[in-house]
Amino acid sequence: MAVTHDVPPQLGELVSTAHRIQQAIESVIEGKSDAVRLTVTVLLAEGHLLIEDVPGVGKTMLAKALARSIDCPVRRVQFTPDLLPSDITGVSAYNQQTREFEFKAGPVFANIVVGDEINRASPKTQSALLECMEERQVTVDGMTYQLDSPFMVIATQNPIEMEGTYPLPEAQRDRFTARIAMGYPEPTAELEMLDVHGGTSPLDKLEPVATTAQVRALIDAVRGVYVSQPVKKYAIDLAVATRHSPDLRLGASPRSTLQLVRAARAHAALAGRDYVIPDDLQELALPVLAHRLLPSIEAQGQRRLPEQVVTELVRRVPVPETRAS
Structure with missing residues (x-):
């Protein structure tokens, strides 16, 4: 697009x-x-x-x-x-x-x-x-x-x-x-x-x-950074994946999705871009999402941390194809 x-x-x-x-x-x-x-x-x-x-x-x-x-x-x-x-x-x-x-x-x-x-x-x-x-x-x-x-x-x-x-x-x-x-x-x-x-x-x-x-x-400048619909959908997909993960008893909230996109805007601006790409979301997913999640009893028994779950979900959730010019 x-x-x-x-x-x-x-x-x-x-x-x-x-x-x-x-x-x-x-x-x-x-x-x-x-x-x-x-x-x-x-x-x-x-x-x-x-x-x-x-x-x-x-x-x-x-x-x-x-x-x-x-x-x-x-x-x-x-x-x-x-x-x-x-x-x-x-x-x-x-x-x-x-x-x-x-x-x-x-x-x-x-x-x-x-x-x-x-x-x-x-x-x-x-x-x-x-x-x-x-x-x-x-x-x-x-x-x-x-x-x-x-x-x-x-x-x-x-x-x-x-x-x-x-x-x-x-x-x-x-x-x-x-x-x-x-x-x-x-x-x-x-x-x-x-x-x-x-x-x-x-x-x-x-x-x-x-x-x-x-x-x-x-x-104010960061607020103007462009986020395409596929990238917004990708942010939602990442959050939804945490809510459906069997390793988590508390997934990411809608607030976390909003903050992930806001942080991605700032991340893109610092990179000199006025548009967000999926890489921005992937790089920020761990620090933005992991502390909000609670592991399931089974995951605790296996000593699986929310950070590990987020890393796996970022690898599994399909990445949208976007193109900016």
């Missing part, structure tokens, strides 16, 4: 600005270019990112590096077992001078919210993020407050096998566009880390390379 359209003029600026953001983050995070690229992809897709791995591999450092690369309001929340929902969203406090209740905004009122060790808080506190992540708004005492754009939650968590962690509710996981694992660095990167991080933190030298207005413009 032929697709004829002009390349948006913002696309060149998008690639250039995104490249600057990636370079800024990689000046702090050595040897993790794939994780950095996916982080920028989620930002441009108006999504949220979950970084899951063992302690000490740079999860919080990656989140902070992205936050410092953009000149915008950033707030950090350290999740602990005694954290309350109002500590995140804010609270209405009585002002004795005016004799009226005033809303004291919580840390969620920022462009980038870094949630450190999110699964160390109780499920009730974790759920405080549900409304703001999906609807970009916060409701407190019957009053609704809109959040500024762009709005992105970057949460880190330790594996649930670690001491003092709570599993994220399914509804919470489904609101994260993608999940990544940092993994241990290569020996050469770890050696460089010892040299660079030995004295001062490289975060102290990191300067913003993009403004809030630029990021908004990039997001």
